[in-house]
Each structure stands twice: as structure tokens, then as C-alpha cells.
Amino acid sequence: MKWILIVFSFALTVTIIACGGDTQTDERTTDARDMGVEQREPDPRGIGEVTNVDLTDPLNEDMIRRGRQISDVKCASCHLYDTEERLVGPGYLNVTNRRSPEWIMNMITNVDVMLDEDPVAQKMLEECLVRMPDQNVSLEEARELLEFMRYNDEKHAGERDGGVL
Numbered sequence: 001m002k003w004i005l006i007v008f009s010f011a012l013t014v015t016i017i018a019c020g021g022d023t024q025t026d027e028r029t030t031d032a033r034d035m036g037v038e039q040r041e042p043d044p045r046g047i048g049e050v051t052n053v054d055l056t057d058p059l060n061e062d063m064i065r066r067g068r069q070i071s072d073v074k075c076a077s078c079h080l081y082d083t084e085e086r087l088v089g090p091g092y093l094n095v096t097n098r099r100s101p102e103w104i105m106n107m108i109t110n111v112d113v114m115l116d117e118d119p120v121a122q123k124m125l126e127e128c129l130v131r132m133p134d135q136n137v138s139l140e141e142a143r144e145l146l147e148f149m150r151y152n153d154e155k156h157a158g159e160r161d162g163g164v165l
């Protein structure tokens with residue numbers, strides 16, 4: 001009987017130590033986060049190949065047309081154009097005002113990494129509960145899509161490019 005108690009209290013001690021260990025790890029994580037070590041500040045350019053976008057002004061009509069064609073085929077099933085309301089993903093309206101052009105192009109061309117690592121994209125995923133699929137869009141096509149979104153914002157929101165850094 002006595003040795004059962006000893007074994008039991010030994011097990012209990014191990015459990016307590018184990019829990020203590022976990023708590024310590026948590027505290028370390030929290031500290032590191034406070035110091036900005038473990039959790040990076042969100043980069044307003046997002047994550048991917050696109051680090052700088054030259055915007056045309058006035059808008060480029062050919063790019064708008066090609067961007068709209070791609071969007072109608074590959075994107076419109078999940079994104080509405082003239083509203084921010086969600087279909088599957090958020091509507092395009094004001095996207096160029098809430099995000100930088102680099103972020104938008106990285107989201108389109110590097111969506112898997114963005115959804116795994118970019119805090120802004122991750123937050124949207126939590127709300128939408130659907131992962132935007134990789135649509136195999138080239139950088140050139142992504143730039144045309146961006147031009148269409150700029151046109152779309154000018155037309156339906158009355159302003160564009162508010163997200164430019």
C-alpha cells in the first residue's frame with residue numbers, strides 16, 4: 001500500500017514538473033513575442049517575390065482589359081468586384097486602398113506562403129475559413145489583375161492606391 005502511494009506521488013510530481021515546464025515555455029514565448037523576436041511585425045509588402053511595384057498613372061487600358069479577363073475566369077467565382085462583401089473571399093472593393101500593391105501581388109502569386117506566414121492573410125483565413133487556392137498566376141498576370149483592381153476601385157470607390165507605401 002505504502003509503495004503504491006510512493007509511486008503515485010512520484011507520478012504526480014512528474015506531472016507537476018511537466019506542466020511547470022510547459023508554462024515556462026509559454027512564458028518564454030510570450031517574452032520573446034513582446035520583444036518582437038518570435039513573431040515578426042507584419043510586413044505591409046507581404047511575403048514573396050514582389051518587393052516593389054511601379055504603378056502606371058494614368059491607368060493602362062490594355063492591362064485593365066487583360067486583368068479583367070483573368071479575373072472573370074479565375075477569380076470571380078469567389079470575389080465580387082463592386083463591394084467589400086464576402087462571396088467566398090472578400091470583395092475587391094477598396095482592396096488597393098487597404099493593402100499595398102506588393103502585398104496584393106504576393107497574395108495572388110504566393111498564396112500558400114502568405115496564408116501560412118503573413119499575419120494579415122492569416123486573419124482573413126480565420127474569418128473566411130476557406131484557403132484561397134494557388135491559381136498558377138504569373139507575375140505579369142498578377143500585375144494586370146492589380147491594374148484591374150485599381151480601375152475597379154477608381155470606378156466603384158472613387159479612389160484608388162490608398163495602400164501605396
Ligand code: HEC
Nearest residue numbers: 074075078088089090108124125128129130131132135145
Ligand atoms: C476558391 C475561392 C477563391 C478563388 C478562386 C480566388 N480567391 Fe482570392 N481569396 C479567397 C479567400 C477565401 C480569401 C481570404 C483569405 C483566405 O481565406 O484564404 C482571398 C483573398 C484574396 C485577396 C486579399 C483580399 C483582401 O481584402 O485583402 C486578394 C487580393 C485575392 N484573394 C485575389 C484573388 C485573385 C486575383 C484571384 C484569381 C486569380 C483569386 N483571389 C481567386 C478565395 C478565392
